[in-house]
Amino acid sequence: MDLQLTGSRVLVTGGTRGIGRAIVEAFADEGAAVEFCARDAGEIEATEEALAGRGGGVRGGQLDVRDGAALTAWVAAAAGRLGGVDAVVANISALAIPDTEENWYTSFEVDLMHTVRLVTAALPHLEASGNGSVVAISSVSGREADFASGPYGTMKTAIVGYVSGLALQLAGRVRANVVSPGNTYFAGGVWQQIEQGDADLFSTALGLNPTGQMGTPEETARAVVFLSSPVASRISGTNLVVDGALTRGIQL
Template identity: 50%
Template sequence: MDLHLAGKHFLVTGGTRGIGRAIAETFAAEGANVSLCARSVDAVAETVHALEAKGVKAFGRALDVTDTDALQSFIRDAAAKMKGLDGIVANTSALSSGDSVADFDAAYRTDLLHTRNAAEAAIPFLEKAGAGSIIAISSISGSEDYGYDGVSYGTMKAALFFYVKSLARHVAKKNIRANIVSPGTTYFEGGFWDKVKINDPKQFADTIAFNPMGRMATPQEIADVAVFLSSPRASFVAGANVVVDGTATQRIPN
């Protein structure tokens, strides 16, 4: 299926590894130009080079997404360099899952506030493009309680549901769509669940067994959904929370 993304420009936060990297590469595979940010200068440079090797334009910058000025300046600069902006994916997460003030502060600033700040910086460019997409990467941890040790992470992922729904209704008249993708457990080398596999094999095995599909997602499986939702092929999907979890969640959506 042609997603009609060739020549368009999409921006991904946390775009050098895991889900974010898969999203950036999938946009590029569809012929879209990609901008991305992450903390590591070397990782940003390597990812930009890899995307350019796919025949598209790429732009990257190392920054901390909790620095509002740096994040919004990057978005403005990326739009200027690529002569427009057609969509963003707010992917970065602190993966902060404890119950301390510091845990809540990190989750708030990284998972929730960076999404708001990225959206606000992007909206004028998306409106100018005539149509645009905002995707926030949340989690099934925002939908169901998987234990108090994940309370700060789940709380901010749940807050994204309200924010994006409200945002979607606000920007719909500008022909901008806002949606959420909520992954279940997602495995990649060097990621959170890879570390659990090494350090706590029982927890890893129990988590695998919890999912009726008997496995975790790959970053590519999450990316495919995020990129489709960003495309004109999903032109009437707005304000949605699309769960990609292999039936791990047990609630009935309402």
């Protein structure tokens, strides 16, 4: 299937590791021009070098998304370089799971407010696109209570609610969807860290997966790219769960 993304202009927050990196690669392989942001300059440079020549070009910018003014400025600069924006993906998460007051504030600023600020800054460009799309990365922890309930899970639930409202408010102008991955394993990721530091929790989590394995970043990235594409023109307001039947709740 041709996703009709050749020449499209895409912004991704958090594009150097895990799901974010896979999203950047997947868009580039579909012919899109991609700009991403991250905090670590070395990781940004390494990602740019690894993806040089892919798609319509891949460029990174150093940014802490908690800085609202800097995030807004990055969107404006990227839109200027690209000549517009067709799709944005709010991917960054603080992964602040322990239930502490500091983590509540951090999760609010990083997970939820960076999503809101990204959309607010990009919206004029998305509306001008004619094919504008917003995709936010939530989690199965935002869909049902689990060990990550608390700051992380609550903000992931809030993201689903926020994007559902956007879909209604922007209907006919810009599409807005959520992708909610189940536990996703990759080198250096949270589940590898849990595997090394809390073998019992890792074993329990792995045992809950009906497929007998955790997901890969690439599996989530494919869902994101599809929802962002013109091929998904009638899909807005959905929460696409990518979890291999991990969660049991029925979506009505």
